[in-house]
Amino acid sequence: MCYACGESLSYGYKPGFNDVCDTCGKDLHVCLMCRFYAPGAHWDCAEDVEGPVVDKEKRNHCEFFMLAEKYIDKGKSRGIISGSDAKRKLDALFGE
Numbered sequence: 653m654c655y656a657c658g659e660s661l662s663y664g665y666k667p668g669f670n671d672v673c674d675t676c677g678k679d680l681h682v683c684l685m686c687r688f689y690a691p692g693a694h695w696d697c698a699e700d701v702e703g704p705v706v707d708k709e710k711r712n713h714c715e716f717f718m719l720a721e722k723y724i725d726k727g728k729s730r731g732i733i734s735g736s737d738a739k740r741k742l743d744a745l746f747g748e
Contacts (some may be wrong), residue, residue: 653725655684659680660725661681679711687720 653660654728657676661667683689687724688698695704699716 653723654678655682655723656681661719666719667717668686669711679709680713681711681717681745683708683712683714685723686714686716686720687721688716689720 654673654676656678656718657673658722659673659675661680667685669681671680672678673680683696690696690698695701696700696708697716701714701716702716705714
């Protein structure tokens, strides 16, 4: 899920360097969403990064980035709906 608005992200989704949230437009490949983000550690990172990332809410090109467990929505997948939901939506669309 997005750290800023809570929008669900598909299970297994891995934010690319330039990905943004479809709902709020915030960057997703950011320190705040990384499993290695460790406030108080050297440069606030559990990995041995070469330099600091000043703004933890702005996109970065860190190769160590991995989505933190707390942002993985295990129960929902954006864009995937159940068969009954699909039928209900089609019926509503075509007036059935």
